[in-house]
Amino acid sequence: MEGILEVAIKTSYEDDGEKMPLKGKVALFSCKMIVNYLYSTWLLLLLYGIYLRPYAVRPNVDAAALAAFDLAPDNMLRYDLAANITFFNDHRVWAIRFNHFSASLYFNGTKLSPPDDTFPKFKGRLRRHRTVHPVLRGRASNVSAAVAEEFSWQRAQGWFTVELRLRATLTYLVWPTRHVYYYEYDCWLPFPSNTTPAVIGGVKCSKGKRFGLS
Numbered sequence: 001m002e003g004i005l006e007v008a009i010k011t012s013y014e015d016d017g018e019k020m021p022l023k024g025k026v027a028l029f030s031c032k033m034i035v036n037y038l039y040s041t042w043l044l045l046l047l048y049g050i051y052l053r054p055y056a057v058r059p060n061v062d063a064a065a066l067a068a069f070d071l072a073p074d075n076m077l078r079y080d081l082a083a084n085i086t087f088f089n090d091h092r093v094w095a096i097r098f099n100h101f102s103a104s105l106y107f108n109g110t111k112l113s114p115p116d117d118t119f120p121k122f123k124g125r126l127r128r129h130r131t132v133h134p135v136l137r138g139r140a141s142n143v144s145a146a147v148a149e150e151f152s153w154q155r156a157q158g159w160f161t162v163e164l165r166l167r168a169t170l171t172y173l174v175w176p177t178r179h180v181y182y183y184e185y186d187c188w189l190p191f192p193s194n195t196t197p198a199v200i201g202g203v204k205c206s207k208g209k210r211f212g213l214s
Contacts, residue, residue, distance in 0.1 A: 103134035
């Protein structure tokens with residue numbers, strides 16, 4: 001593009017049999033600088049999008065123990081779940097700050113735990129693992145008939161599948177830019193219903209739903 005522009009300007013003067021005046025040379029130089037700047041900016045954005053874009057970290061449940069999960073006759077569901085959840089920051093340029101991280105327990109689409117178990121802020125350094133240890137313990141009173149029916153059916157099948165839902169607000173930092181995203185992860189945990197406590201491990205959570213904040 002730069003060459004075509006230069007040839008076109010020079011040709012216009014050569015056709016008239018004139019030498020290019022100083023103003024023409026300044027204009028040509030300015031055009032070349034603008035074209036070079038736009039091309040360099042486009043190339044940097046392309047390389048940034050390929051190599052430096054922030055991408056989601058995916059949590060793993062290294063271990064989870066279900067110490068209690070039973071339904072009383074008055075439709076009160078008692079639960080006691082502890083888990084070790086690890087995030088691995090695979091980025092080589094982005095440090096990740098977990099500004100908000102919380103965990104909650106669901107069964108059959110119904111939230112059992114009251115307010116989410118929220119953790120203090122922490123940072124995921126480059127190429128490092130970070131493990132958090134949520135503990136969800138309590139009672140859900142007056143669960144619906146659908147939840148009670150699903151509980152009875154899963155117990156008869158020999159397995160309970162509970163959902164550990166994680167919510168996190170992540171800030172990706174590399175000077176001079178920062179990106180803030182909100183993520184939701186679903187971790188489906190299958191436990192045998194005929195033993196207490198039941199322990200499992202090696203569960204990969206979902207890739208997460210991402211919502212850009214800034």
